Amino acid sequence: MGFSLFGRNNSNKEDNSDETVKQNVVMVPVNTIVPNRFQPRQVFDERGIEELAQTIADHGLLQPIVLREYEDKKYEIIAGERRFRAINSLHWQEVPAIIETLSDDETASLALIENLQREGLSPIEEAQAYRSLMKLNHLTQASLAKEIGKSQSFVANKLRLLKLSQPVQDAMMKHEISERHGRALLAVTDKQQEKLLKRIETDHLTVKDAERLIQRSKAKAKPKPTLHSVSADTRVAVNTIRESVKMVTDAGLQVQTSEEDGDDHYRITIDIIKKS
The missing domain is CATH 3.30.30 (Defensin A-like)
Structure with missing residues (x-):
């Protein structure tokens, strides 16, 4: 399955065709829906979900969620998990949705693309999404970069973050340290990363201060x-x-x-x- 799949709505049409694809919105019982197993977003802003729920309560759901039927009358979210979480908090019985017919790989790729196009992913979640897209679609860094309109060095630098120790990745996932802090910590060992992470968080070090601390740590370890x-x-x-x-x-x-x-x-x- 190629990455160009995501332009599939136009792939079977003639260039001069005026035909449009109409997607039917249907009401689906909330208790038949499960989250996407391939959801790249691991940390959800609960306050943001509450604010979204209030907006939906006041104005209704302006954009249906997108589902696929993975078993008879059982559905998995392709796009719209934040909306689904907000609706759950409102205790709705049904939700307007568009039903797509997709394979596991297609579902995973669409979920990744949908989330990458939105704000709020941590640098680690973004890097994990790129890695998953490469694996699912058998892409090199260069071909992925071309498909998403980025440079190969941009993709490579994101993927390098996945070499950080797990505590550092967790801190970035929670937005406790910045991506630049993480990049600086790549220069030292996993054990040094964990020790320096505590200093960075405890002393609220800027990136420049962290870089100086890391250089001193490297000098001592030499x-x-x-x-x-x-x-x-x-x-x-x-x-x-x-x-x-x-x-x-x-x-x-x-x-x-x-x-x-x-x-x-x-x-x-x-x-x-x-x-x-």
Whole structure:
């Protein structure tokens, strides 16, 4: 099944045809409807659902939900789960709906596309949706990017977020940290990510502050050269410089160091990053 499926309403028509497809709206019992198993949105804004329910109560349901009949008189949501949740809270017995005939793969793809076109998905949910679309439709990053009108680097950067540790993904899912925070954390290990995540959330760090913290963490984690080949006095001097650098980084400055053990010298290079 190709991704071009989603233009299927016009796929069997001649270019010069004036024929239009009319979709019938029918009343479906609410208790026969189940959520979409392929729904990419994992976190729903309960306040937003309450506001939507009030709007529906005041003005009615202006746009029917879209369903498919997966068993006799049993329906699954293709599009409109927020509307369905709002209607449930109003205790409606029936809901106006359009019934489509779709396979599992078609249902999953349509649900993903429908949600990607709406606001509110977290960066992780968006990345998971892209990954699922690629799998369902056998697409490469390049072909998916072409179909959704994005660059391949845009898709690749979204998918990279799925390499983050689960606690970081969960925080992004709940909008507790931004996508830029997540991208910065990709530079360190899973264990470091979890530790730094707590600092970012507790201290409400900006992206720039988080990036500085991550750089310091990387510098501390970098193994230092051994000093077996130098004299005791040189070891004392090197260790003193290292301690001084640590004091500077602990004071909040971003410092990058490199060490080289030459034949007749020991070189330490210290770069103190200027604050922007």
